[in-house]
Amino acid sequence: MLSKSAAKAFFLIGTGISFLAFVGLTYDTFRQIPARTHADQITPEVARGKEIWDHKNCMGCHTIFGEGAYYAPELTKVMERRGEVFVRGMLRDPAAMYPGQRQMVQYDFTDAEIDDLVAFLTWIGHVDTNGFPADPPLRQHLAPAASADGRPLVFQQTCIACHSVGGAGGNVGPALDGVGTRRDADYLTRWLHDPSAVKPEARMPQLGLSDAQVTELVTYLGTLRTEH
Amino acid sequence: MKYKSQKVAYWFFAACMLLFSLQIVYGFIMAFAHMGFDGLHQIIPFNVARATHTNLLVMWMLLGFMGAAYFIIPEEADREIYWPRLAYVQLIAFVLVGVTAVIGFHFGWWEGRKFLEIPRPLDYLVVIDVLLFIANIGMTIWKGRRMTTTSMVLFFGLLMAALLYLPGMIDTNNQTTDSYLRWWVVHLWVEGVWELIMGGILAFLLVKLTGVDREIVEKWLYVIVGLTFLSGILGTGHHYYYIGTPRYWLIIGGVFSAMEPLAFLAMAIYGITMWRKAGRHHPNQIALLWTVGTCVMSFVGAGFLGFAHTLPQVNLYTHGTLVTAMHGHLAFWGAYAMLILAIISYSLPLMTGRKRYKGPTASLAFWASNIGMLAMTVAFGIAGVAQVTLERRMGLDFLDVQKEIQVHFLGLVIAASLFTVGAGAFIYDFIRYGMPNAEPTGSPLEDGDGDQDESSDAELAPEVAE
Structure with missing residues (x-):
């Protein structure tokens, strides 16, 4: 039968070996972190962005590297998924981006602060996270949505968050099927530059799209015509 | 209770009860926000509620451990607490720092690092406070008449917990x-040294409540804490899968954290075996129920x-989804909250001289809080699981999925209400026990000495005057 001193030896030796192994692995990890995280790209903007991230306790709702709270979306790859237009819009005025939905705190960030946060999130997106977050493996089994071919990137990242085409997309704003029949290019251009200038009670925010992006979107929206 | 100074534990436990009730309130705020009722958003946004909920938990756990140590160590070391007044000062200081931190959260004074949101200046105060506590119980053991395995395991657990707080304060961009480094604190606390503390408190409770020979209880205590560290230290790797650290953590973290349940399984078998081997029928059966309960849960x-x-x-x-919240709630409740409620259930009748443990x-x-949890x-x-399937595996949008799973938060609120009934009953009992007695009470409660089970200590443990 096991004696107390043998049990004590098991505890001390086991703990000692584990501790040494852990210290060794930590040493190696710290050696590899700079390359895996592109630490040379941590510019002053990125560092300030992290300060804002910490200072506002963004992790209290969001996750980053999957760490944080589960009240708001995972943000490791947000720049790739949503793009700069959407992220900036959200940081400028979250309530305008998702009216009547789950709310984000209105932080009233300055443009410089938004630049810093965008730099931080862009840097985060390039860290080698061993494949996290994974591509959804069952996506291909879903009913095929309208072909995404030919859509401008900004449409796929930003517009689709609130609007749907062919049943796929958000339901905050109206579906865009047939919008090319309902509205002409001039109306769409004015609308995209500033929705409230066209319709004062419009709930869609001014997204700060560039002229090139607006042109691209108007061309694409013009192809969404009702077939009859 | 053998020594007058042990009753400082009462005030630590009272502070636990206060913070525990506040923690529940903030839990409800978050559950309602998840259901779409976020009417408090302007005053207490989710991140404030979240930081408050988790930090109150950490604070009342630490207060519970400190209270437990102040109760257990004098009894194990066979002497009064070395600096009894310091214990009170240190309690008041800790509560003040904690309350300041929680109020600060509501005004955006925090660090924004999950579980370690307490702002830096207060971090230093926490460290000083805990080191004073360590010094106090350390001196009590050092100047005591005996040094038991139980008290040493408890002491080193608490000392390591204090030291491990430091890596979390290293600045980096x-x-x-x-x-x-944050996981050095968080993981190595809850899946490392806190289990040491847990093991120490459990061993004390099992010796007292079951009357099983101390040598046997302490031998298995070594086996359990050995398994804990063997799996738990390298098991930290399960936090290093996807944060930008090397790929080998997937294997190391996977293998060693898969072994972590062994320590808890051993703890469950240990608790149940000691309970079945119990040589005597201790009158405080509810404390035994909490003790065995914490082993199992x-x-x-x-x-x-x-x-x-x-x-x-x-x-x-599943990383970064509500699956983590599922594991987190039952883990903290089962391992640490129930343990603290067990030591409170055991010590309260001894400190106050009242026997409310037979009441309904x-x-x-016990039952409402456990079934509720x-x-x-x-x-x-x-x-x-619904979130993982819809969002992570099928690729639906985050907010669309959140609307789909809102209904489960109604279930959560109903379950949490039952839990609250249980917690309320515990706190009601705590209050009804009344203040601790000025005089130590021992044998009248057929407890607190357990000498017949500690034959090796018998000559070292003369009855203290009462």
Whole structure:
């Protein structure tokens, strides 16, 4: 039968070996972190962005590297998924981006602060996270949505968050099927530059799209015509 | 209770009860926000509620451990606390720092690092406070008449917990390094040294409540804490899968964290075996129920449910979802909250000289809180699995999925209400016990000495005057 001193030896030796192994692995990890995280790209903007991230306790709702709270979306790859237009819009005025939905705190960030946060999130997106977050493996089994071919990137990242085409997309704003029949290019251009200038009670925010992006979107929206 | 100074534990436990009730309130705020009722958003946004909820938990756990140590160490070391007044000063200081931190959260004074939100200046105060506590119990053991395994395990657990707080204070502008070091505190606390503390408190309770020979209890204590560190230290790797650290952590973290349930399984078997071997029928059966309960529920919550999503191929999809909340709630409840409620249930009759443990509210407290917490775990689990399937595996948008799973938060709120009834009954009993007695009480409660079971200590443990 096991004696107390043998049990004590098991505890001390086991703990000692584990501790040494852990210290060794930590040493190696710290050696590899700079390359895996592109630490040379941590510019002053990125560092300030992290300060804002910490200072506002963004992790209290969001996750980053999957760490944080589960009240708001995972943000490791947000720049790739949503793009700069959407992220900036959200940081400028979250309530305008998702009216009547789950709310984000209105932080009233300055443009410089938004630049810093965008730099931080862009840097985060390039860290080698061993494949996290994974591509959804069952996506291909879903009913095929309208072909995404030919859509401008900004449409796929930003517009689709609130609007749907062919049943796929958000339901905050109206579906865009047939919008090319309902509205002409001039109306769409004015609308995209500033929705409230066209319709004062419009709930869609001014997204700060560039002229090139607006042109691209108007061309694409013009192809969404009702077939009859 | 053998020594007058032990009764400082009462005030630590009273502070626990206060913070525990506040913690529940903030839990409800978050559950309602998840259901779409976020009317408090302007005053208490989710991140404030979240930081408050988790930090109150950490604070009342630490207060519970300190109270437990102030109760256990004098008895084990066979002397009064070395600096009894310091214990009170240190309690008041800790509560003041804690309350300041929580109020500060509501005004955006925080660090924004999960579980370690307490702002830096207060971090230093916490460290000083805990070091004073360590010095106090250290001196008590040092100047005491005997040094038991139980008190040494408890002491080193507390000392390591204080030291491990320090890596979390290293400044870095690299999110990966930041996260790496943060887990040194958080993981090595809850899946490392806190288990040492847990083992020490459990051993004390089992010796007292079951009358099983101290040598046997302490021998298995070594085996359990040995298993804990063997799996738990390298098991930290399960936090290093996806944060920008090397790929080998997937294997190391996977293998060692898969072994972590063994320590909890051993703890469950240990508790149940000692309970069955009990040589005497201790009158405080409810304390024994909490003690055996914590052994079993820590295995279910920390061991089994932890294992359920610790393997990297599973964690790739469950990481950062409500599945974590499922595991987290039952793990903390089973391993640490129940343990503290066990030591409170055991010590309160001794400190106050009243025997309320036979009343119906004591049973209500145990069963309602446990059934409520299990039901909460199920609600989190269903919501979590639905979230993983829809969002992570099928690729639906985050907010669309959140609307789909809102209904499970109704289930959560109902379960949490039952839990609150149990917690309320416990706190009601705590209050009805009244103030601790000025004089130590010992044998009248056929407790507190347990000399017949500690034959080797008998000559060293003369009855203290009462």
